[in-house]
Amino acid sequence: MGDVLSQKEIDDLLKAFSTGELDADDLKDSKEVVVKNYDFSRPSKFSKEHLRTLEIIFEHVGRLLSTHFPAYLRVNTQIEVVNSEAIIYSEFTNALSNPVLLGIIDFSPLEGNIIIELSDNIGFAIVDRMLGGAGLPLDKTRNFTDIETTILDRVFVMITNQLADPWSNVVELDPRFTRIETNSQFAQFISPNDMVALITMSIKIGTVEGMMNVCIPYAVLEPVMDKLNTKYWYSTMQEKDDSSYREFIESAIQRAKIPIRTVLGKSVISVNDYINMAKGDIIKLDKKINEELDIYVGNIYKFKGMPGESSDSYAVKISQIIREEQ
Numbered sequence: 001m002g003d004v005l006s007q008k009e010i011d012d013l014l015k016a017f018s019t020g021e022l023d024a025d026d027l028k029d030s031k032e033v034v035v036k037n038y039d040f041s042r043p044s045k046f047s048k049e050h051l052r053t054l055e056i057i058f059e060h061v062g063r064l065l066s067t068h069f070p071a072y073l074r075v076n077t078q079i080e081v082v083n084s085e086a087i088i089y090s091e092f093t094n095a096l097s098n099p100v101l102l103g104i105i106d107f108s109p110l111e112g113n114i115i116i117e118l119s120d121n122i123g124f125a126i127v128d129r130m131l132g133g134a135g136l137p138l139d140k141t142r143n144f145t146d147i148e149t150t151i152l153d154r155v156f157v158m159i160t161n162q163l164a165d166p167w168s169n170v171v172e173l174d175p176r177f178t179r180i181e182t183n184s185q186f187a188q189f190i191s192p193n194d195m196v197a198l199i200t201m202s203i204k205i206g207t208v209e210g211m212m213n214v215c216i217p218y219a220v221l222e223p224v225m226d227k228l229n230t231k232y233w234y235s236t237m238q239e240k241d242d243s244s245y246r247e248f249i250e251s252a253i254q255r256a257k258i259p260i261r262t263v264l265g266k267s268v269i270s271v272n273d274y275i276n277m278a279k280g281d282i283i284k285l286d287k288k289i290n291e292e293l294d295i296y297v298g299n300i301y302k303f304k305g306m307p308g309e310s311s312d313s314y315a316v317k318i319s320q321i322i323r324e325e326q
Helices: 007-019 048-073 089-094 120-130 146-161 218-227 230-254 271-275
Strands: 077-088 101-106 113-118 176-181 195-205 208-217 260-263 293-297 300-310 313-321
Touching: 048 077, 048 120, 048 146, 048 195, 048 230, 077 089, 089 195, 089 208, 101 120, 101 146, 113 120, 113 146, 120 146, 120 195, 120 208, 146 176, 195 218, 208 218, 293 313
Parallel strands: none
Antiparallel strands: 077 195, 101 113, 101 176, 113 208, 195 208, 260 293, 293 300, 300 313
């Protein structure tokens, strides 16, 4: 919508027309086409749809890590996706500081590696927590020792193990943690001008907050780029729900343990008889020995059965199934 002219501006414009100071042809819209500049050094290989799908995948990863980190650190952990963008690899490496904490992960069966960067304050907080401390970062920056990187290896292995399930709707991954790099100079795995998708996640471990960046080269995702869209992702998720997930639920229900009790009979006695009851006393029930007993599953009246023995133990043989209408 164009700017709204004031009454004074309208009067001045009409006056300029009447005196010939302004020509109406000068106000005609130009037919010149606006051309958008294209940066060939940063080709758009990742669309917004691709980045949105990656966000959904790593939101799932964040939820899994939020439940697994407390088992290692014994402190509340929150992880969530805050941003995703497509950049060239040199921009990612130029932003790395020293020391840096880079986990190199083989993204098999896809060719190539992805990089997970943990901020150094989160790394030192994890080490402190796993060694029995309060989980606080260092006051001043220093390099990670061999012992500390060995401890952090376990954390990166745990992170790697949580990647397969969120990616299962796109590709059946078998990711393997390779190694940790603490020097950004050794992080040149692809050409500096290659495109990468960078997913930024915030991590809060107790009171310590930091960032985790996941760098995925385009060359790694190229074989499955057509599957990185929300329509395909949700459709395969639905198919999975209709088959394997249903089987998993059925299997879990079948293994569930539920209490079963059999009522031998009922009787009514006085409080005085109950107080003076001793070993050997007999309570007369309202059931005969040849009558069927009521069997309850939880609190639901479900079966009738006959009392008996099995392998020197008391037992009940089911003789009738009670339907809901009964």
